[in-house]
Amino acid sequence: ITILEVWPFSLYWFFLLKNKGSPLFAFAPDGVAALPAPQNLSVHSTNMKHLLMWSPVVLPEETVYYSVEYQGEYESLYTSDIWIPSKWCSRTEGPECDVTDDITATVPYSLRVRAILGSQTSAWSILEQPFNRNSTILTPPGMEISKDGFHLVIELEDLGPQFQFLVAYWRREPDTKEHAKVVRKGGIPVHLETMEPGAPYCVKAQALVKAIGRHSAFSQTKCVEVQGEALPLVLALFAFFGFMLILVVVPLSMGQLLQYSCCPMVVLPDTLKITNSPQKLISCRREEVDVCATAMLSS
Numbered sequence: 120i121t122i123l124e125v126w127p128f129s130l131y132w133f134f135l136l137k138n139k140g141s142p143l144f145a146f147a148p149d150g151v152a153a154l155p156a157p158q159n160l161s162v163h164s165t166n167m168k169h170l171l172m173w174s175p176v177v178l179p180e181e182t183v184y185y186s187v188e189y190q191g192e193y194e195s196l197y198t199s200d201i202w203i204p205s206k207w208c209s210r211t212e213g214p215e216c217d218v219t220d221d222i223t224a225t226v227p228y229s230l231r232v233r234a235i236l237g238s239q240t241s242a243w244s245i246l247e248q249p250f251n252r253n254s255t256i257l258t259p260p261g262m263e264i265s266k267d268g269f270h271l272v273i274e275l276e277d278l279g280p281q282f283q284f285l286v287a288y289w290r291r292e293p294d295t296k297e298h299a300k301v302v303r304k305g306g307i308p309v310h311l312e313t314m315e316p317g318a319p320y321c322v323k324a325q326a327l328v329k330a331i332g333r334h335s336a337f338s339q340t341k342c343v344e345v346q347g348e349a350l351p352l353v354l355a356l357f358a359f360f361g362f363m364l365i366l367v368v369v370p371l372s373m374g375q376l377l378q379y380s381c382c383p384m385v386v387l388p389d390t391l392k393i394t395n396s397p398q399k400l401i402s403c404r405r406e407e408v409d410v411c412a413t414a415m416l417s418s
């Protein structure tokens with residue numbers, strides 16, 4: 120090969136020298152460096168979201184793309200030479216591919232990936248153990264509980280259409296039994312029960328995935344209590360003070376009323392003071408009036 124042929128790959132040489140122990144490039148018989156295949160394939164699957172990951176092919180100053188293909192059980196058994204391109208990763212940049220939409224049945228899936236650089240493609244790397252979505256990790260669902268008036272309301276994490284939830288709830292007091300309810304959808308508030316005041320209501324939930332016949336562990340229990348006594352308490356307090364007011368104020372004012380109307384304490388002007396017997400006062404007054412009258416008449 121000439122220098123001109125080698126020149127575009129000088130970076131590769133440089134890389135090779137830096138990584139003596141594990142040469143990144145195998146050399147095809149015609150002398151052209153072949154693009155290394157991605158290594159270390161694995162599927163990370165949580166809550167029915169499946170992510171195929173691999174160790175990236177790193178070439179300085181180059182952008183390497185990847186394409187992913189799969190085979191379901193049927194293809195593996197009967198048409199093993201036919202691979203189906205992954206819906207989202209026919210030419211993807213990161214070293215991972217969301218294959219959730221490709222894995223539509225609970226059967227073993229074979230997955231493979233190769234690197235693409237310009238017109239070059241690497242060999243395919245195949246996932247060692249076919250992936251079955253029934254191995255997905257199911258985490259306890261996130262949940263929010265709240266009260267809407269006296270209603271106990273739960274809202275579960277929206278984990279997608281595959282998920283239902285088993286919700287267990289109970290009133291936290293001795294000898295109460297647990298109720299269970301299947302909630303068919305996350306992401307929307309669902310009424311569980313009408314609460315009575317006096318004790319908290321507690322809730323826990325687990326995720327169910329029918330497609331794989333499995334469920335998650337239960338979430339941590341959360342409790343909520345209605346303050347049902349608050350309003351009657353205020354009313355009772357008002358009533359009590361009102362009653363006390365009536366008990367205290369009414370007799371007081373009644374007393375004063377009675378005192379004023381029956382036995383008024385009035386300081387009488389001196390002229391009205393009864394010093395002698397009423398009889399004498401009256402006769403005395405009459406004389407005075409008569410004197411005045413006669414005086415007026417005479418004038």
Ligand SMILES: *[C@@H]1O[C@H](CO)[C@@H](O)[C@H](O)[C@H]1NC(C)=O
Nearest residue numbers: 158159160161172173174175
């Ligand atoms: C392969 O993946 C594992 C983690 O999944 C990592 O620890 C390891 O370093 C990877 N190997 C290579 C060659 O990248």
Ligand SMILES: *[C@@H]1O[C@H](CO)[C@@H](O)[C@H](O)[C@H]1NC(C)=O
Nearest residue numbers: 225226227251253254255333
């Ligand atoms: C998944 O399904 C396969 C059969 O297709 C079964 O052998 C395996 O035990 C299942 N794994 C789990 C975790 O349920």
